[in-house]
Amino acid sequence: MSAVAVPKHEEAPVLEIPSRTYLNDGYSIKSWLLTLDHKRIAILYAVAIAIFFLMGASFALMIRLELLTPGGDLMEAETYNKMFTMHGLIMIFFVLIPSIPAILGNFLIPLMIGARDVAFPRLNLMSWYIFMIGGTFVLTAALFGGVDTGWTFYTPYSSVYANSNVILTAGGAFITGFSSILTGLNFIVTIHTMRAPGMTWFRLPLFIWAHYATSLIQVLATPVIAITLLLLILERGLGLGIFNPNLGGDPILFQHLFWFYSHPAVYIMILPGMGVISEMIACVARRRIFGYSFVAFSSLGIAIIGFFVWGHHMYVSGQSVYAGMVFSLITMLVAIPSAIKTFNWTATLYKGSISYESPMYFTVGFLGLFVIGGVTGLFLATMGLDIHMHDTYFVVAHFHYIMVGGEIMAFMGGLHFWWPKITGRCYPEFWGKISATLIFLGFNLTFFPQFIVGYIGMPRRYHTYPPEMQIFNVMSTGGAFVLGIGYLLPFIYFLWSLKYGKVAGPNPWRAKGLEWENTTSPPPTENFASTPIVTEEAYEYTHLPEAHVVRASTH
Ligand code: HEM
Numbered sequence: 001m002s003a004v005a006v007p008k009h010e011e012a013p014v015l016e017i018p019s020r021t022y023l024n025d026g027y028s029i030k031s032w033l034l035t036l037d038h039k040r041i042a043i044l045y046a047v048a049i050a051i052f053f054l055m056g057a058s059f060a061l062m063i064r065l066e067l068l069t070p071g072g073d074l075m076e077a078e079t080y081n082k083m084f085t086m087h088g089l090i091m092i093f094f095v096l097i098p099s100i101p102a103i104l105g106n107f108l109i110p111l112m113i114g115a116r117d118v119a120f121p122r123l124n125l126m127s128w129y130i131f132m133i134g135g136t137f138v139l140t141a142a143l144f145g146g147v148d149t150g151w152t153f154y155t156p157y158s159s160v161y162a163n164s165n166v167i168l169t170a171g172g173a174f175i176t177g178f179s180s181i182l183t184g185l186n187f188i189v190t191i192h193t194m195r196a197p198g199m200t201w202f203r204l205p206l207f208i209w210a211h212y213a214t215s216l217i218q219v220l221a222t223p224v225i226a227i228t229l230l231l232l233i234l235e236r237g238l239g240l241g242i243f244n245p246n247l248g249g250d251p252i253l254f255q256h257l258f259w260f261y262s263h264p265a266v267y268i269m270i271l272p273g274m275g276v277i278s279e280m281i282a283c284v285a286r287r288r289i290f291g292y293s294f295v296a297f298s299s300l301g302i303a304i305i306g307f308f309v310w311g312h313h314m315y316v317s318g319q320s321v322y323a324g325m326v327f328s329l330i331t332m333l334v335a336i337p338s339a340i341k342t343f344n345w346t347a348t349l350y351k352g353s354i355s356y357e358s359p360m361y362f363t364v365g366f367l368g369l370f371v372i373g374g375v376t377g378l379f380l381a382t383m384g385l386d387i388h389m390h391d392t393y394f395v396v397a398h399f400h401y402i403m404v405g406g407e408i409m410a411f412m413g414g415l416h417f418w419w420p421k422i423t424g425r426c427y428p429e430f431w432g433k434i435s436a437t438l439i440f441l442g443f444n445l446t447f448f449p450q451f452i453v454g455y456i457g458m459p460r461r462y463h464t465y466p467p468e469m470q471i472f473n474v475m476s477t478g479g480a481f482v483l484g485i486g487y488l489l490p491f492i493y494f495l496w497s498l499k500y501g502k503v504a505g506p507n508p509w510r511a512k513g514l515e516w517e518n519t520t521s522p523p524p525t526e527n528f529a530s531t532p533i534v535t536e537e538a539y540e541y542t543h544l545p546e547a548h549v550v551r552a553s554t555h
């Protein structure tokens, strides 16, 4: 995707921070809090999500400390319930769902398609404020004693019996949902209407396709959870009989509504990560993604089929066995587009000239962990097996392999990959690799034993367990601390790099794409000196020989 209008920096990158960038376009707090620049809004999200991540992680470490011993030594059962609920709520609604779209998507979508901003910059800023208001609700609830229903808010426990801040937290999740809907809407309109001349649909980077599919789910599914949470609040607040059987309601209805959103929502969490992986693989393998259009359409396929599988969360809820069989079959089908992607990424790497920088470490980590997560998803999709494994640690391990091993791994990789573009500085490559390695090892040590302990029958959401299961839990707790260190390192070296990192230059990875080839690092407020005109297909690496790769490292 080269353009004619802007001089290229291919031969001798000018390695100094440009004088005009989005970062030095105003230093006041107001210039940040009232910014309409998609890149600054991305940074606002990054700061907020980093704080939520640290909070969510602290709750996780508390859970793991409690589970170090079989008895309830550290906290009461009620406190423990609040710990895992706050952990799940914060991680799902305030970290996993927004992380890649709101940070990397906001920053990169306009840059990748050659636009000056998103279609509705004011709406974009408003989405951040809505996100923060929702977050404040949940944090207030945490301060006033938390909530103990699990992130799933199952009725009638949540609507009648729970003695904790259900309305405040469900209200927070409800409000945050609008931020997700509006961001999705903004991206859809941006991708439809703001592409630079020559940027046809099939020249779009796969990151854009992944975000397009994600945005469709955000717009179509999120209203369902919004209305579900609203009904829950009405039942709890006003005693309306919607889910409470004593008042003529149907508790299973809640589960249907909840999972009708929350299964598609798991794809809101993973599809953007898949988009990030496609970009990084094309760059490290220095070739076009194998089967570009298959990868693009498999994102849409996942988004569409994902709407018809929610019943696999409800095999033991009393739903009809025949419904279960149909849900089981359709769930298996959704694995096909995921497998297509994994195959195509591997085929791209095969015979590619791979360079092993930290983004590649995260990419390899993603591929391995995502496959384990996906395959164990198929175990759970098999109705007969799931009756045994439902609500055990096997499920916990499955979704952490996908969401942490997959999505967070991709997010970390993407952050390392685009960090030089976002800040203009390189991070210390050595420490990037150490972090990726610690995360990979710590992750497996934490979650692999949970497959075993779940399979032998340890239920989730209890603060005690039989002593013979302790060995697996000790491994998990030890691994969680290794994982914690792995995540803490980037906080330190990223901040360090802002001042001391080597100046990156416009395209340190010698990557293809408008964001790398047609603008500076960091980009100016208006993104491009003049509108790029696209004349190439995506990922035309052929005229960028491997020998030209400039390593983005300081050491
Ligand atoms: C190949 C694709 C996948 C299949 C076949 C699959 C299958 C399943 C099944 C059958 C369950 C229900 C288990 C039970 O509760 O007894 C489940 C739970 C779950 N899955 Fe997956 N899954 C897949 C991919 C994903 C992805 C991509 C994510 C997230 C990004 C994800 C996140 C979750 C979560 C969060 C739960 C548990 C929710 C809860 O009960 O708290 N799964 N999966």
Ligand SMILES: [Cu+2]
Residues within 6 Å of the ligand: 262, 263, 266, 309, 310, 312, 313
């Ligand atoms: Cu599901």
